[in-house]
Amino acid sequence: MTVPLDPAVAPLVVGFELPFRDGYLPSIIFVSLYVSVTAVALSTLVSVPVAVAVGLTEFRGRRLLTSVVNTGMGFPSVVVGLAVLFVVSNQGPLGPLELVFTREAMILSQFVLATPPITAITLAAVAGVDDGVRDAAHALGGTRVDVALAVLREARYGIATAVLAGFGRAISEVGSVLIVGGNIAGADGVSKTRTLTTAVQLEARQGRYETAMLLGGVLLALVLAVNVVVVRLGGGVGR
Amino acid sequence: MQRRTFMATVAAGVAAPAAGCARGGTDGDPGVAGETLTLATTTSTVDTGLLDAIHPDFEDLYGVTVDAVPQGTGAALETARNGDADVVMVHARGLEDEFLRNGYGVNRRDLMSNDFVVVGPGDDPAGVRDAPSATAALAAIADARAPFVSRGDDSGTHAKELTLWAAADADPGGDWYRETGTGMGEALNIATQQDAYTLSDRGTFVSQRPRLDLVVLLEGPIGGGPAALANPYGVMAVNPGVHGNVNYDLAMAYIGWITAPDAQAAIAGYEVNGEQLFFPEAVSEDPDLRQYVPEGRRDEEG
Incomplete structure (x- = not known):
C-alpha cells in the first residue's frame, strides 16, 4: 500500500506529479486507519454484546431503545464533533486530560458515530436468527452464554455487515474529525491528526480538485481493501 | 456562565499540578524540549505554506513540536479563549483587542503584514x-x-x-x-x-x-x-492566569523566536510563484509603539 512509486513512473500512473512531500500520504493513510479501526473495534466490543443482550431479552422500553439507536444512525457528524469538543475542551469535563486536537479525541467522536449503526444492524441480524436455533441451544442444555454464542454464530454475516457499516461511517466522515482533531500536519509533512477526508477538504478548499480526487480515490481503495479483509474474516458475506 | 466558571476552576485545579511537573528540569536546558506548542491560526498562514516553511527552525532550536491548527480568525480566537491553544496568530485587530481586553491573551506583538x-x-x-x-x-x-x-x-x-x-x-x-x-x-x-x-x-x-x-x-x-x-497579523500568548494548563513558557519562546531577525528574514524570503507573500513587521530600528495601543484608542493618543 505504501510502496513508493518510482518518481519517473508516478506521473504516468496518476497523470501528474504527486504534490506531496515524502511521507505525507502514508502518514495520513495511517492516521485515517488508526483512528477508524480503533474506534470501530471499540464500538464493536460495546455494540455487539449490547445488541445480543437486547435482542435475546424481552423488557419494557425495548422498542424505545431500538428507536433511540436507530435515530443515532442519523447523528450529523458535525454535531457529534461539537459535542465531543465540548467534552474534551479545556473548559469541558475531560479538559484536564488535554485530549483536544489529538487522535484520541478523534477516536472518541468516531466511536460515538460508529456505535449506533453497528448496534442497530447487529440487533437486526440477531432478531433475524431463527427461533429454532435458540430453542435448540436451550434444549441441548446450554447456558445463556451458550445460547448467545449460538445466535452470534448464526448472525455473523449480519454482524460483519454491521462492522463494515460502522467502519464506512467512521473513515468517510469529515465534520467531527476536523473539529476535534484540528487537521494538523507537522511542518515536516507528517500527519498528526490529518486524515484522508480532512486532506481532501484541505485540497478542495484551495481549488486543487485533481489532488482532492486522487486522495478520494485512495480513500475508496482503502475502504475496498478493508471490506475484502472483513468479508474474509466473516466467512464470506452473502456467498 | 456560572457553569463555565465552575468548569474552568475544576480544570485549573487539576491541571495546575500537572503543569508544574511538565515544566521540566532547570539545569541549563530551556525546559521545554519534547513539548508541543498548539498554535491557533488562520487558514492563510497554513494554506500558503508559510508556517511549514519556517517552523522547522523553531522545532529544531527548542526540540519541540508545533501543532498549527488552521481555522478562521474567529474560530482560532474561540479555541484560545477555551484554553485549547497556547499561542494565537491571527489578522483582525479589532477582534484581537477584544480578546486582550477580556483577559484571554497577553503580550501581543505585531508580526507581519500582507x-x-x-x-x-x-x-x-x-x-x-x-x-x-x-x-x-x-x-x-x-x-x-x-x-x-x-x-x-x-x-x-x-x-x-x-x-x-x-x-x-x-x-x-x-x-x-x-x-x-x-x-x-x-x-x-x-x-x-x-x-x-x-x-x-x-x-x-x-x-x-x-x-x-x-x-x-x-x-x-x-x-x-x-x-x-492593509492586512496586519499579530501574535499573542494565551493568558496563563486564565488558563493554567497552557504552555506559556513555550508560547513566549515562540513569540520571541518569530519576532526575532532570523525568523522575520525567513518570512520575508518566503515566496510562492515567485512572489513574496508576507512582509515582516516585528523588527525595526524605530519600533511602532502604537502596536501596543488598542485600535480604537489610537486617535485619542494623538
Whole structure:
C-alpha cells in the first residue's frame, strides 16, 4: 500500500506529479486507519454484546431503545464533533486530560458515530436468527452464554455487515474529525491528526480538485481493501 | 456562565499540578524540549505554506513540536479563549483587542503584514478598476449589484470586508451578495465559477492564482493601493492566569523566536510563484509603539 512509486513512473500512473512531500500520504493513510479501526473495534466490543443482550431479552422500553439507536444512525457528524469538543475542551469535563486536537479525541467522536449503526444492524441480524436455533441451544442444555454464542454464530454475516457499516461511517466522515482533531500536519509533512477526508477538504478548499480526487480515490481503495479483509474474516458475506 | 466558571476552576485545579511537573528540569536546558506548542491560526498562514516553511527552525532550536491548527480568525480566537491553544496568530485587530481586553491573551506583538486585494472577473462589470478607494470599490459593486462572494465565516478577511461595507455606507444584501461560510480558497473558487468579485488576502490569492479566472482589480498597499486594505497579523500568548494548563513558557519562546531577525528574514524570503507573500513587521530600528495601543484608542493618543 505504501510502496513508493518510482518518481519517473508516478506521473504516468496518476497523470501528474504527486504534490506531496515524502511521507505525507502514508502518514495520513495511517492516521485515517488508526483512528477508524480503533474506534470501530471499540464500538464493536460495546455494540455487539449490547445488541445480543437486547435482542435475546424481552423488557419494557425495548422498542424505545431500538428507536433511540436507530435515530443515532442519523447523528450529523458535525454535531457529534461539537459535542465531543465540548467534552474534551479545556473548559469541558475531560479538559484536564488535554485530549483536544489529538487522535484520541478523534477516536472518541468516531466511536460515538460508529456505535449506533453497528448496534442497530447487529440487533437486526440477531432478531433475524431463527427461533429454532435458540430453542435448540436451550434444549441441548446450554447456558445463556451458550445460547448467545449460538445466535452470534448464526448472525455473523449480519454482524460483519454491521462492522463494515460502522467502519464506512467512521473513515468517510469529515465534520467531527476536523473539529476535534484540528487537521494538523507537522511542518515536516507528517500527519498528526490529518486524515484522508480532512486532506481532501484541505485540497478542495484551495481549488486543487485533481489532488482532492486522487486522495478520494485512495480513500475508496482503502475502504475496498478493508471490506475484502472483513468479508474474509466473516466467512464470506452473502456467498 | 456560572457553569463555565465552575468548569474552568475544576480544570485549573487539576491541571495546575500537572503543569508544574511538565515544566521540566532547570539545569541549563530551556525546559521545554519534547513539548508541543498548539498554535491557533488562520487558514492563510497554513494554506500558503508559510508556517511549514519556517517552523522547522523553531522545532529544531527548542526540540519541540508545533501543532498549527488552521481555522478562521474567529474560530482560532474561540479555541484560545477555551484554553485549547497556547499561542494565537491571527489578522483582525479589532477582534484581537477584544480578546486582550477580556483577559484571554497577553503580550501581543505585531508580526507581519500582507494586504487585501479586491479581485473579480477581468471584464469588471462594476468598474472597480477605476475606484479611488476600497470603500468606493465596494460601493461600485453594490450599485451595480454585481455578484460578490463573502466569506461569511467570522474570519479576519470577513471582519475587514464588513468594516469596508460599513465605511462605504452600504448594506449588502440580495441575490448578488453571496455568503459562503467557507475558507478563502473556497471563496475564491466560488468567485471564479460565478464570475463574482471578492475580497481576498494577497497570500491566498497569489498561491491559487494559476487555478483561478480572477484578476486583481484593486491593489492593496503593497501594490500601491489604499492603506485601508492593509492586512496586519499579530501574535499573542494565551493568558496563563486564565488558563493554567497552557504552555506559556513555550508560547513566549515562540513569540520571541518569530519576532526575532532570523525568523522575520525567513518570512520575508518566503515566496510562492515567485512572489513574496508576507512582509515582516516585528523588527525595526524605530519600533511602532502604537502596536501596543488598542485600535480604537489610537486617535485619542494623538
